[in-house]
Structures are given as C-alpha cells and as structure tokens.
Amino acid sequence: MDFPLAPGSTIGILGGGQLGRMLALAAARLGFDVAILDPEADCPAARVAKTAIAAAYDDPEALKTLAEASDVVTFEFENVPAEAVERLLALGAEVAPNARALAIAQDRIDEKTFLNGAGCPTVAFAAADDLGALEAAIASLGAPCLIKTRREGYDGKGQTWVEHAAEAGAAWARVGRKPVIVEAPAAFRRELSVIAARGRSGEIALYPLGENHHEDGILRRTHAPAEVTDRTRDQAEQIAARILAGLDYVGVLAVELFELGDGQLLVNEIAPRVHNSGHWTLDGCEVDQFEQQIRAVAGWPLGPAEPLARTEMINLIGDDMEQWPELIAEPGARVWFYGKREARPGRKMGHVNRLRPLKG
Amino acid sequence: MDFPLAPGSTIGILGGGQLGRMLALAAARLGFDVAILDPEADCPAARVAKTAIAAAYDDPEALKTLAEASDVVTFEFENVPAEAVERLLALGAEVAPNARALAIAQDRIDEKTFLNGAGCPTVAFAAADDLGALEAAIASLGAPCLIKTRREGYDGKGQTWVEHAAEAGAAWARVGRKPVIVEAPAAFRRELSVIAARGRSGEIALYPLGENHHEDGILRRTHAPAEVTDRTRDQAEQIAARILAGLDYVGVLAVELFELGDGQLLVNEIAPRVHNSGHWTLDGCEVDQFEQQIRAVAGWPLGPAEPLARTEMINLIGDDMEQWPELIAEPGARVWFYGKREARPGRKMGHVNRLRPLKG
Numbered sequence: 053m054d055f056p057l058a059p060g061s062t063i064g065i066l067g068g069g070q071l072g073r074m075l076a077l078a079a080a081r082l083g084f085d086v087a088i089l090d091p092e093a094d095c096p097a098a099r100v101a102k103t104a105i106a107a108a109y110d111d112p113e114a115l116k117t118l119a120e121a122s123d124v125v126t127f128e129f130e131n132v133p134a135e136a137v138e139r140l141l142a143l144g145a146e147v148a149p150n151a152r153a154l155a156i157a158q159d160r161i162d163e164k165t166f167l168n169g170a171g172c173p174t175v176a177f178a179a180a181d182d183l184g185a186l187e188a189a190i191a192s193l194g195a196p197c198l199i200k201t202r203r204e205g206y207d208g209k210g211q212t213w214v215e216h217a218a219e220a221g222a223a224w225a226r227v228g229r230k231p232v233i234v235e236a237p238a239a240f241r242r243e244l245s246v247i248a249a250r251g252r253s254g255e256i257a258l259y260p261l262g263e264n265h266h267e268d269g270i271l272r273r274t275h276a277p278a279e280v281t282d283r284t285r286d287q288a289e290q291i292a293a294r295i296l297a298g299l300d301y302v303g304v305l306a307v308e309l310f311e312l313g314d315g316q317l318l319v320n321e322i323a324p325r326v327h328n329s330g331h332w333t334l335d336g337c338e339v340d341q342f343e344q345q346i347r348a349v350a351g352w353p354l355g356p357a358e359p360l361a362r363t364e365m366i367n368l369i370g371d372d373m374e375q376w377p378e379l380i381a382e383p384g385a386r387v388w389f390y391g392k393r394e395a396r397p398g399r400k401m402g403h404v405n406r407l408r409p410l411k412g
Numbered sequence: 413m414d415f416p417l418a419p420g421s422t423i424g425i426l427g428g429g430q431l432g433r434m435l436a437l438a439a440a441r442l443g444f445d446v447a448i449l450d451p452e453a454d455c456p457a458a459r460v461a462k463t464a465i466a467a468a469y470d471d472p473e474a475l476k477t478l479a480e481a482s483d484v485v486t487f488e489f490e491n492v493p494a495e496a497v498e499r500l501l502a503l504g505a506e507v508a509p510n511a512r513a514l515a516i517a518q519d520r521i522d523e524k525t526f527l528n529g530a531g532c533p534t535v536a537f538a539a540a541d542d543l544g545a546l547e548a549a550i551a552s553l554g555a556p557c558l559i560k561t562r563r564e565g566y567d568g569k570g571q572t573w574v575e576h577a578a579e580a581g582a583a584w585a586r587v588g589r590k591p592v593i594v595e596a597p598a599a600f601r602r603e604l605s606v607i608a609a610r611g612r613s614g615e616i617a618l619y620p621l622g623e624n625h626h627e628d629g630i631l632r633r634t635h636a637p638a639e640v641t642d643r644t645r646d647q648a649e650q651i652a653a654r655i656l657a658g659l660d661y662v663g664v665l666a667v668e669l670f671e672l673g674d675g676q677l678l679v680n681e682i683a684p685r686v687h688n689s690g691h692w693t694l695d696g697c698e699v700d701q702f703e704q705q706i707r708a709v710a711g712w713p714l715g716p717a718e719p720l721a722r723t724e725m726i727n728l729i730g731d732d733m734e735q736w737p738e739l740i741a742e743p744g745a746r747v748w749f750y751g752k753r754e755a756r757p758g759r760k761m762g763h764v765n766r767l768r769p770l771k772g
Contacts, residue, residue: 056737056740058736059733059736059749059751059762060751060753073440076460077437077440077441077460080433080437080459080460080751081437081747081748081749082740082747082748082749083747083748083749083750083751083762084751085459085751086459099440099445099446099461099462100436100437100440100460100461100462101459101460102459102460335698338695338746338767339746347740352740352741353740353741355743356743356744360720373419376418376419377416380416380442380707380712380713381712381713383715383716384716386698386699387441387442387443388441388442388443389419389441389442389443390443391419391420391440391443391444391445393420402419402443407698
C-alpha cells in the first residue's frame, strides 16, 4: 500500500456504532469512501457508508469482502477478535492500529504489565485464574480492592469491589468465575484522560487533558482543557508518548488517568481507538479525534490538536434523548445524535458540546 | 408532518453532488437518515446516504420512492424540474424551500422582477424571446451589455457579452437562440455574497458577508467576513431579509451582490440552496450553512451564524486536486474533498479553508 492514501481510497472499519459513524463522517470530509463491517445491517455507521457488510466480526467471507474493498482497515472498539485481525493480515490488508496494541488492550494484565514496563505507573495489581489465586491476591494487595475480568467488560461491566477478604468467593461468582485482575484502590482526586495520536512517520499529536465524570460506571461528562498544573500536563504527555512509542502505534489512542492527591498520575487503562472522552474535540478543536484517526491510518500528516474553546461534553444516555427538543433550541449547544433506533437504559444515544471562550 | 422533525427522521435530497454530500454529512451529525435522488448511482452524496435512488429527477417511480422514504425533501441545485416538485407535493411530501422560490430562481426575468418588487435593486434589464426583441433590448439598454439565457446556465455557461449593437445576431446564435435576459453592465468594485437562512417559524439567521473572486466564470476564492462599511452590511442584511420574507422561504439561500463604487449594493442573483460562497462557514462558524439548511427544513430552531475566525476558502478545480499531498500537510488548511472520481477541467473537486483569528 502506498501511503499517504489518495482521496478516493476506501477506509474499512470494524464496528458500526457511533464511533464508526463519526469516523465515517470524518473520512467522507476528506474524500474517502468507507466500508463498515458490523453484525447489524441498520447500525449507525452503515447508514453513512458506501459499503456495509452485515456479518459477524469473524466471518471469513465478510472479512474477505472488507479486505478487498479497503485500502486500510481500522476499528471502533478494542474487542475485535484476534482471529479477525489475523485473517485480515493474511489477506494482505493493512490494519491500524496494529495487532499487538489490540492484544495488549484486550487483556488487563498484559496492559498493566506493558504500561509498567514502558515506565507508566499504574495501581498495584495481580492476576488470578482461580479462586485460590484470587484469595492469595486479595491477601497480598489488601482489601478493599477491585476485581475485574481480565478480558472484555466496559462501562463498569464485569467488575466488582471486594470490601473484605472473606468476600472473595462471592466476588469470584459475580464476575463469572473467569480469569481476573485484582487491583489495589487508587486514592484519586479525579479522572483525567488524554487523547493521543501517532502517524505512520512516528510524529505524535496530543490533545489537551480532559476531566471526566462518571455515573453508574458510564462516562457522563468531560470538560476540556482540564485545569492542571504544568507538571501534571507534562507527566500526562510523557505517559502518552511512551505508550504510543512502546506500541509502535498508528492511530488515535485514549489514556485514562487517575490524578492522585499529590498531582501524581497513574494510568487506569488505555483504549486503542477514538474515545468518548475525546468527543469534545468535535467542536473544541480544529481537527477532531475522528479526523485525526483517519489521517493517521491513511498515512496523512496529523492535524493540529490545539483547543479552540473550553468545551463541556455531556453524554445523552437512554432517556436523556427525550431532551432533544430543548437541546436543539439552545444556541450554544452543538448536538451530535447517533441515529440509534431505540433509547435503551445505559445506551449512549448522542452527546452535546457546549463551548466557552478559551480565555476569561 | 410534525415539526420539528425528531432525530431518526429522513431528509430527502434531490441531487447528489458535493452540496448533497455535505448536506448529508450535516444531517447525519444531527441524527437524521438521508435519501438521495440522483441520476448517477456512484455520485458523491450517495456514498454517505442511507438510501440512494439512481434515476432521472422527473422519474415518477423514483419520486414516489423518495417521497415515501422522506419526512421532508430538499434539493442541492435550483434547476430541479418543476414537474418533479409538483409530483412530490401531489404525493403528500413536504418540500422546502418552496416551489415558488425554485420557480423564481429558475428564470432570470422572474428573479429580477421579484427582486425589484421586493425593494432589492438590480441592474437594468429586459427580456427578449427573439432576435428582434434582442436588438430592441440592446438599443434600449445600450452596449456593452450582457446576454444570458433566461433559464439554466451556471458557472458562466449560457452567457455572452455584446460590445456593439451590431453583434446582436452573433450573440443570439452563441446563446443557442433561446429566450434571454439582456442586462446593463454593473460598474462594480467587487462581488459580495450573503448566506441567509429562514426557519419554519420565520426567524432568520444571516452569515457575515463574503467577498468572492471568480476566474473563467467559476468561483475561485471567498474570504469572510468581508471588510465592509456598516452601511453596506446593513443594506445586505435588509436585502436578504426582504428576499427571505418575500418568498416565505424555508432553508438557506445565497444572495450574490455587486458592490458599486459608492458602496451601493445590487443583487446579481439568488440561489435557493446552500452555495459555494458559503463553504467558508464549514470551518469559520459554529453552525455551518449545511447544518443550517438541515435545521431549517427539519423545522429546528436555526443555529448561530456568527463567525469564529476569518476564513479564506479556495476552490480546488480540475487539476488543482493534484495539490492534495501538499494541502493535507499544511497545518492551517482544513481540506474538504468531494470524492469525485475524475478531475475534469472546470469540475469542482474540493475546497480548502484557511483560518486566521478574527481580531488582529
């Protein structure tokens, strides 16, 4: 494949939810066609793409169609089956970000092991594949501690707190008796995140830090740029740069950070993709995270990541969508609705960005 | 139809070129689905729309399919056949802007007659349906003067200058012996345009004036906000407001203006649609002309039309697209490529917006 990809080339995307949709819109602005692979024919991204392939992510025929249609393949979620990526690569497809970044992000033990090895601090942690190992890990790390399945789980799913060592058996049952990570608690003051991008030539672009607020395990609100000390910002940028370089990464990556009381940062987790906590860039930056991702995987130079405004992003979850008549009437609210047919509880239906001037 | 249309509704668009494509992208951001009717199956907008109908604009079956799929139908070009609109209305479809605005914009005599009646000054003009009438019109208005076909013609096509009365016969042949308008020349200093929008409740939003530069009859460059006196701006806003009200207009409309040496404005022509001279709003305003058009036809409140930056828009015409590797590497250049397969001479392939701070 010759990079940079010329306008008119096709970007393949695994996953057709709102992230795929916003990636497709960014790709279209830049003159690309888009091919979406998603099990659901009427998914949000399929409706704005030239080609929509409705099939399971590991369907061999579907992957062949995607590989043949696409000049580069990327994804909107990190739980892409490893076999799917292997098959795409075997078919000669370019895939970005790379398989190693995906594999590391899919396994919480591998992820933290990689992070620590790359010089990025995390909470103390231990792996446990059975109840005995879990009891030993809790004894070693101390309770309270957090148990998460090693693989899968998002928006707070597949995780549980253990307040006392005696609860190990109940926790083991709650997470489904699957291999887990046990994490020491972080006495953090707030959650920050940085959206980072790396291009094919190794150049990087870092957006300013966002400050994230969750409810019921789901991101509710991000405001950016977050007010942080220079030292915190420098530390975040160093962490992001180490991760990008350590993974030989191409694309956009989100780094979720805990800010401790003393301003020190720990990495909570990384997502090898565009991320909800970067939606503020859609209106708050000249080049948003979606265009940045398309630029990176297409081998284009990255665009500027400087903020144009102070932006508050609010997620519209489930019934929040009922507020649409008020939101569209609010002059300062930029609305992004995802085209999902049904507003189920906990489902991300859209978001709103509200902008204020950077200074003052 | 109940307005405002809820997210998830479908916007039908007649015409699938770059304007249809950018309308479709704006609609998608707001949660709408899009149906495109265009004779070419692989047109730029079809590739970002849920539904693409490849058929002639007056094809009865295609219009039925479009009407059934769409909660409101709009268009990207003013030469929509009148029968198509009549048929859509007969099928019970909502069409915006309205048929009268389309009809007036399709006929240069009706257009100038309407404008003068609405209190908007134009050059002196006369209609001529045959060579005798053309000679009489030239004698009355004086040479040099400009001859244009009454209907159709864009980007300088279908028009010719007459330097001396004796050339009437040659000019008549050049424009194809069709009914024409004869226009007195305007001693104008520059061309300005205003992008104006009117919502279903009658509220209006006016973007700042743009200054336009043409080459070979094709728009080459717009910069906005144009530097104008308060008096000129007031006059432009009054003109735009009169046109919108006079047509009971719903949607975005472009008004091309001649600024005379004394700052007085004449209306050159109106376009009942989003317009190339408004592409600067894509990066220079919080809500661009495409979102504004979707908001208007969907019965949503209009968004703010204030500028965020001083913007220079450059069209990429034909071979200009060969500059894409340099343009994508220019940090301050926001590129919009239209996904057209072939860069024919005179064909609009994309545009670039370059932004500078508003003040300073």
